[in-house]
Amino acid sequence: MIAETICSAVSAAGLGIAAITAYRKRFLAATRIAAYSLVPIGLVLTGAVEWAVDTAFSLTAWIGFGLLGAAWLLFLTTRAVERRSGGTRKAARAAAQREAVAPAASAPSLGQGATPAARPSAKKPKEAAGTGEDFSDIEAILKKHGI
Incomplete structure (x- = not known):
């Protein structure tokens, strides 16, 4: 009763403010204020306010909200544990499969880990002429990737 x-x-006050705003020749703002001020009385007439008040003071509704919150916390906890432990079995299988496809993909292309077969053994005649440009690094990368 008191909520209604x-x-x-509130609706009456809003309509009064809208009338004053319209008197000042700000019709667009007055229309917007009138629209906002009609919302509370519309909620009263549809029964939404009575439902909200009944829900707010209902022990059963609060127990239901508590259970929904507990379920939400359980979901968050399982997600956090999943992330810390490395994910689900499906994710672990997918990671193992990705690793098997390209086991040396993260290894550097040149340096200590490179095999002697990946380096070019013979210089091209252009490089032997002394142009000063050494493309052996680039060739090794391209050979490693099969290009």
């Missing part, structure tokens, strides 16, 4: 009275008073 408060909503009606």
Whole structure:
């Protein structure tokens, strides 16, 4: 009963402010204020306010909200544990499969880990002429990737 009275008073005050705004020749703002001020009285007439008040003071509703919150916390906890332990079995299988496809993909292309077969053994005649450009590094990368 008191919630309906408060909503009606808020709507009446909003319509009064809209009338003053329209008097000042700000019709667009006045229309917007009138629209906002009609919402509370509309909620009263549809019964939404009565439902909200009944829900707010209902022990059963609060127990239901508590159970929903507990379920949400359980979901978050399982996600956090999953991330810390490395994911689900499906994710572990997918990671193992990715690793098997390209086991040396993260290894550096040149340096200590490179095999002697990956380095070019013979210089091309252009490089032997002394142009000063050494493309052996680039050739080794391209050979490693099969290009």
